[in-house]
Each structure stands twice: as C-alpha cells, then as structure tokens.
Amino acid sequence: MHKKEMILGAKQIAPLLIGAIPFGMSTGLYSVESGFSVFESFMMSIFIFAGASQVATVSLLSTDAPFWIVIATAALINLRFLIYSATVSPFIHKASRGLRTFMAYAMTDHAFIITTREKYTGQDRASYFLGASILVWLVWQSSFLLGSIFGKIIPDSWSLEFSLPLVFLFFTVPLLKSKENIVAASVAATSAIIFVPFLPIQSGLIVSILCGAFAGIAAKKFFNKGRT
Amino acid sequence: MDDTLFYITVFIIGLITLIFRGAFIVPDKAHHLSNKLEFFLEYIPISAMAALTAAHVFYTQSGGVYEVAPDKIAAGLLAFIVAYFSKNILATFIVGMGALWALQSLGLF
Incomplete structure (x- = not known):
C-alpha cells in the first residue's frame, strides 16, 4: 500500500463528507429515538455500516416487523454494492486478501464514486480507495455515535428525526x-x-x-x- | 423483538452486506457481473432513496401507526426545491428544518 495515495484518497474525499456528518448524526439520533440503546445502535452501525439500510433496519425493527422482512429489505437496499464490487475489483485485486476483506467491509457510495471517477490520475487506486474508505468509516461512526448520545438529550419537540429524510432527499435530487x-x-x-x-x-x-x-x-x- | 433476535438480525444483515461488497473483491479468482443482473440492479439505489424519503416525509409513525404529516410534507417540498436549485446540503437542511419548526409553531396543521 502507498501511504501517499492513501492520504490523497482521504484528502480528496473529505469535501464529500459534509453530507455524511448530518446523515450519520441523524441516523444515530433516529436509532435512539426509535427505542434502541446507544450501545445497540452503535453495534448496528459497526456491523452493517451502510446508512440507508441502517435507517430501514431501525424503522422496521422498531415496528416489530418480522425478521425476514427486515433482512430482505436491508439486502435489497444494499444490492448496489454488488455493482460497486464488480467495478472496483480489477484494481483492488493486487492487495492482500486481508486488506481486500477490509476494503469490502468499508466500501461506501462516497469512496466508490471518488475512486472510479475518470479524472483520477494517481498511481495506485487500491491505496487511494483504502485511504478514502478509512476516513469515511471514521467520520460516519463518530457522527453516528455523537447523534445517538446527544439524541437522548434533545427534546422530541425539536423533531430532529426529520433531518434524516432531508439528507435522503438531498442525495436523491442529483440522481x-x-x-x-x-x-x-x-x-x-x-x-x-x-x-x-x-x-x-x-x-x-x-x-x-x-x-x-x-x-x-x-x-x-x-x-x-x-x-x- | 428480544435482544438475541435483534443481534442475530443485525449480524445477518452485516454478513449479507459484506458478501455483496466482497463478492468480486475477496475471492482470489476474478469474476464479472452478468449483464442481466447489472441491468436489474441499475435502478435499485434511486428507488430505495426515493421510497425511504417519501415514507419518512409523508408520515409520522408512532407504535406502528402511520399518520399523514402535512407540516412535514410542506417542509419537505420546500427542501426539495432548495436541494434542486442550490445543490447545497446545509441550505437544504436549514430550510427544511426551519420550515418545519415555523409550521409547527404557527400550528397551521
């Protein structure tokens, strides 16, 4: 892995994460407001690490949906990762299997978009992808944790759970x-x-x-x- | 849902997500996505985002009961217009939340 490329990946993805911070905080907040503890919410975020499907999972679990419906819905939302996986596969295959497994776990929309864009001029896309993915993971998990901790303190009358569809809306409009x-x-x-x-x-x-x-x-x- | 079933559900979702993410990366032998599957998957992300947005803007949900939320719908429409023209997440956020708080304090709905 090239350290310089990893840093470049992290630097270049940073501006895209302005949207990930409120999204992560809103998801954390939504999770505790739906009745899950901070620990349960954080475990969910660590295991799944995929915003939209985390929201759907929380939404369905909090209404006592059958567990196969919860799993099927989350799986359907995350199906897009199959496309991402196939697309990044050619330049990631040089990395060790352990690193490839970590890169698979940490794969996100943001890291995929920035790594596969045509104007990339670096030398090692695998390192670039890894650097970008690590930063996304750190930003997401810390935003999520902050949202879930402070979610308990914020009064319900602030309706902060509405910030969540606003973030979804923002990501839908450019599409x-x-x-x-x-x-x-x-x-x-x-x-x-x-x-x-x-x-x-x-x-x-x-x-x-x-x-x-x-x-x-x-x-x-x-x-x-x-x-x- | 009890704690055990909760963690089993979360673990299975995490595992499935990891399988999707790693399907073409983790195995040593390179594979390719079939054109048919790629064709089907193309509209899943936009559909998921739109469905989640609509469900959360249109309704307020409490204990499995859904109620139409006119204040959220009006605030969501304003936020949509701002997102479309400004392409700025902060502006979308401020207008959406501001509109909701204004409508709630006016008690119009």
Missing part, C-alpha cells in the same frame, strides 16, 4: 438527471406513500423499492425504443 431515474424515483415514492402504512408485516418498503426498480427498467426499454 434525477435521466428520464428513467425520474420514473423509477416517482414510482418508488408513490408506492411508498400507498403501501408503507397499509401492507402487512411492514413489507411496504421492499415492495416500493421493487416497483421503482421495475418501473425504471420499463422506462429504459420504452425510451430506448423511442430513440431507435
């Missing part, structure tokens, strides 16, 4: 740049509004995500047909 993505997001959001409160065993979220994904695929086929 609305193609017609297919707009269709997928609109269908998923509408389905969530319809299904989440009404479908049994808290299966609304998983159904909504699948509706959105299939609508996106259908839209892609439809728009591509129009272009040919």
Whole structure:
C-alpha cells in the first residue's frame, strides 16, 4: 500500500463528507429515538455500516416487523454494492486478501464514486480507495455515535428525526438527471406513500423499492425504443 | 423483538452486506457481473432513496401507526426545491428544518 495515495484518497474525499456528518448524526439520533440503546445502535452501525439500510433496519425493527422482512429489505437496499464490487475489483485485486476483506467491509457510495471517477490520475487506486474508505468509516461512526448520545438529550419537540429524510432527499435530487431515474424515483415514492402504512408485516418498503426498480427498467426499454 | 433476535438480525444483515461488497473483491479468482443482473440492479439505489424519503416525509409513525404529516410534507417540498436549485446540503437542511419548526409553531396543521 502507498501511504501517499492513501492520504490523497482521504484528502480528496473529505469535501464529500459534509453530507455524511448530518446523515450519520441523524441516523444515530433516529436509532435512539426509535427505542434502541446507544450501545445497540452503535453495534448496528459497526456491523452493517451502510446508512440507508441502517435507517430501514431501525424503522422496521422498531415496528416489530418480522425478521425476514427486515433482512430482505436491508439486502435489497444494499444490492448496489454488488455493482460497486464488480467495478472496483480489477484494481483492488493486487492487495492482500486481508486488506481486500477490509476494503469490502468499508466500501461506501462516497469512496466508490471518488475512486472510479475518470479524472483520477494517481498511481495506485487500491491505496487511494483504502485511504478514502478509512476516513469515511471514521467520520460516519463518530457522527453516528455523537447523534445517538446527544439524541437522548434533545427534546422530541425539536423533531430532529426529520433531518434524516432531508439528507435522503438531498442525495436523491442529483440522481434525477435521466428520464428513467425520474420514473423509477416517482414510482418508488408513490408506492411508498400507498403501501408503507397499509401492507402487512411492514413489507411496504421492499415492495416500493421493487416497483421503482421495475418501473425504471420499463422506462429504459420504452425510451430506448423511442430513440431507435 | 428480544435482544438475541435483534443481534442475530443485525449480524445477518452485516454478513449479507459484506458478501455483496466482497463478492468480486475477496475471492482470489476474478469474476464479472452478468449483464442481466447489472441491468436489474441499475435502478435499485434511486428507488430505495426515493421510497425511504417519501415514507419518512409523508408520515409520522408512532407504535406502528402511520399518520399523514402535512407540516412535514410542506417542509419537505420546500427542501426539495432548495436541494434542486442550490445543490447545497446545509441550505437544504436549514430550510427544511426551519420550515418545519415555523409550521409547527404557527400550528397551521
């Protein structure tokens, strides 16, 4: 591993983490506000280390959803990591197996985006990815812990749990740049509004995500047909 | 859910997530993602984000009971507009939370 490349990765990912701090704090806060202790919340964050699926897990566990629904929903949200794993595989394979396992555990959207961008001009993407991932992990876990500790002190009337959908919203907006993505997001959001409160065993979220994904695929086929 | 089942659930989710993340990295032999699977996975992230946002903005949930939350919907719409035009997380955050607090203190909903 090249130390300089690791530092470069950490330096260049730092500006992207401005969003990760409120997201981590909100997730920690949401977790304790949903009835989990600081220790339970932190263990969840250490084991899973994936923001969106942590939120879904907390949300479902706190409403006593069956455990297979909780697992299936989290798995569906984290399926995207398969794509990331396949994409970074060519330049990470030179690292030792132990390091590769750690890099897999610490893989995030942020580190993936910054490492795979076209304008990368460094010498060793594996070290760059590792440096970026370590910083994301540290920032996320400390923000999460701060949020979960101070969440108990902040009065409910502040409605700070609302900061969580605001962060999701912020990450969703830049993705609305193609017609297919707009269709997928609109269908998923509408389905969530319809299904989440009404479908049994808290299966609304998983159904909504699948509706959105299939609508996106259908839209892609439809728009591509129009272009040919 | 008791403590044991909680930790088992969290451990399984962590393990599945690690398997997804490491599927093409950890094994010594390099593998590739099939085009069909890649095609299916393309819209999962945006759908997950949109579904989570909508569910948390549209409803207030307490003890498994969902209630429509007009103040959160109005604040969420304002935040959406700010996020779209400013592309600034801090501005989105301030406008969204500020609008919610203002609406709650006015007691309009």
